[in-house]
Amino acid sequence: MKCQVLVEALTTRGHQLHVLTSTHGIGSEQRGGDVERRFRLNGVYDHPLVTDYKELKRLEVTNHRVLRETVETFQPDLIYVHSLEGLSKSLIFSLQNMRLPAVYSVDHYWLAREVGKDPWLRWWNNPKNSGGRTLARAILELTGQRSKFDDLAPTRASKADHRLPQLYAGDGPFTSAQPNSLATFRFEHIYFCSQTVKFATETAGFRVNHGEVIYPGVPTQIFFGEVKPPSAPTTKFLIVSKLDAQSGALTAIKALRSLRTRGGNATLAIYGRGDSDYMAQIRSEVAAQQLPVEFLPVSNMTKDLPGIYRRHDALLYTAEWNEPFSITPLEAMASGLPVIGSAIGGAGELFREEQNAVTYSPGDSEVLASRMQQLQKQPDIRCRIADAGQQEVLSQFNESTVTDRIETYLQSALGDQPE
DSSP: OOHHHHHHHHHHTTOOOOEEEEOTTTSSOBOSSSEEEEEOOOSSTTOOOOOSHHHHHHHHHHHHHHHHHHHHHHOOSOEEEOOOTTSOTTHHHHHHHTTSOEEEEEOSTHHHHHTTTOHHHHHHHOTTOOHHHHHHHHHHHHTTHHHHHHHHSOSSSSTTOOOOGGGGSOOSSSOOOOTTOOTTSOOSEEEESOHHHHHHHHHTTOOOTTOEEOOOOBOHHHHOOOOOOTTSOOOEEEEESOBSTTSOHHHHHHHHHHHHHTTOOOEEEEEOOBOHHHHHHHHHHHHHHTOOEEEEOOSOHHHHHHHHHHTSSEEEEOOOSOOSOOSHHHHHHHTTOOEEEESOHHHHTTOOBTTTBEEEOTTOHHHHHHHHHHHHHOHHHHHHHHHHHHHHHHHHSBHHHHHHHHHHHHHHHTTTOOO
16 A cells, blocks of 8 residues: 555544655655655655765764654654665664664565665675775774764664675675575564565565565555456457566567457557657557557546546556566456456466466466457456456455554554553
């Protein structure tokens, strides 16, 4: 669930929440009220990446001060960390030092991928720093400055952690630590949006085996649509996706071409924005093959999508990467559409072959074409998976049910403390 939706739902249920977020989009601090915008982001959403020591120090000291001030003023019973994307992961150490229950929600790879790249932690803990940086760091350590910084903007969990070489053993997107080796990062209460993200975080070295998986939900009341009867044709296929090389849109176009060579009557609509070069590539392929593919205009996704789903006969979920979790298949299922899904990533965990979806291996356009043809020729299977998928979403993945799960998990983190 999106953070704002969850905050509104928990507030409606009588919980008092105070939100501390970044200044992104407004440029300056915003204080007062239930939402404060005070954190400064680093290296994401078009914010420049700060690595120079002096500027980095100012940024880190500011963010840690903001966190301490907010906690001291609001005095929460529990801290809920929705994401630290673009913020120093040293904030984890500050949260550990506060001795307050903290729940981490991990809905993408910010923990598995970003800790080893964190500029502040990297400056202090990477044993392979450049000569100049190594000398400057050594002087600050010998003069006791690092210990002083640990009170202002922690560089480590404790003074026993002189370096963290396991974080910097490789150059891949994930940390190169051995599983279960990063004990300095403590997450007593943590949940993930999918097993895919949990596994990636464990593999990156973090001790999160005890973490829960709470799949996101969708506003089913907005998306609900009737499942089409067996007599209805299945000709209008739909993709809803960010359009880039990992989206699988080109695979779907190839599958449409293959289906039509087999005598299948089908069209494809593509809804989404993305990489301009990739979009040019798929448009070129469509034109070269003279395929009936429509690129739907994108204006307001919140308003557009319910109607778009209902105007089509089946959804193609064509991701070709371990996407943390996509709610698109859930939205389509709630709308009464059968789903053909690539068996990969978080959403792929929910697909059960010929029970609530039909699946194919990512990138395999011929098998995808066969699946499209199957839905056309076997309306009993199409209706069965559409019915089952819709019932599962309505009962298990509606926003209220998911809020129940999150609320229960947050309350369990408080233990026996009075409300």
